[in-house]
Amino acid sequence: MFKQKLTRVVKNVDGTLGCMLIGFDGIPIESVFGGEAMPHMNAVAVELSNLLDKFRRLQIYEVGEVNEVSITLGQVTALARVVAEEYLLILALDANADVNRGQTMLRLIAPYVEREMM
Numbered sequence: 001m002f003k004q005k006l007t008r009v010v011k012n013v014d015g016t017l018g019c020m021l022i023g024f025d026g027i028p029i030e031s032v033f034g035g036e037a038m039p040h041m042n043a044v045a046v047e048l049s050n051l052l053d054k055f056r057r058l059q060i061y062e063v064g065e066v067n068e069v070s071i072t073l074g075q076v077t078a079l080a081r082v083v084a085e086e087y088l089l090i091l092a093l094d095a096n097a098d099v100n101r102g103q104t105m106l107r108l109i110a111p112y113v114e115r116e117m118m
Contacts, residue, residue, distance in 0.1 A: 001116060005109045006032040013105055015097025017041070017076065020090050021083075021113065024049050029087065038092065044073065045090045048080045052088065068106075070099065081106040084117035 006019040010032050018041050020031035026046040033041075048071065055066035068081045075095040079102050080088050089110060091102045 002030040002113060003032060005112055006030060009091060009102075009105045009109060010034050013091070013093070013097060013102045015094040016102070017092040017094055019092070020045055022046070022049060022088050022090060024053055024086050024088065026050075041090075041092055044076075044078055044092070045080075045088070048078060048090060049088055052080060052082060068103070070103075077102075079103055079106060081110055083110045084114045087113070087117060089113060 002021050006021065009019045010016045016034045018031060018033040018038050020041065021029040022045045023029060026049055028042060028045065048069070052066060052069060068079070070077060070079045077093045077097065077099055079091040079093070079099070083089055089106050091106055093099060093102050
């Protein structure tokens with residue numbers, strides 16, 4: 001059900017390595033890869049979900065909600081966007097990719113994913 005939207009992101013952002021939807025519990029829901037599968041992407045996704053969960057706990061200090069983060073690991077940039085409170089859209093990009101385009105695409109598909117999750 002989500003594969004179509006993830007595929008759209010992969011096809012519309014040059015340099016995309018993969019895009020996935022994952023729960024904050026670390027369980028992947030769906031993933032699409034630009035070329036060959038990235039076995040370590042699941043591990044990165046789980047760590048990003050842990051990191052975002054820690055930021056979410058900061059809300060008790062009234063610093064505001066964290067909706068999006070990016071992290072660069074070597075030659076890969078991973079973008080993560082919170083959707084439907086309990087899930088993350090994660091986009092892995094190579095060093096030459098347009099990060100702003102990736103962020104925009106995640107923002108565009110996030111409402112669709114949220115509607116489907118409810």
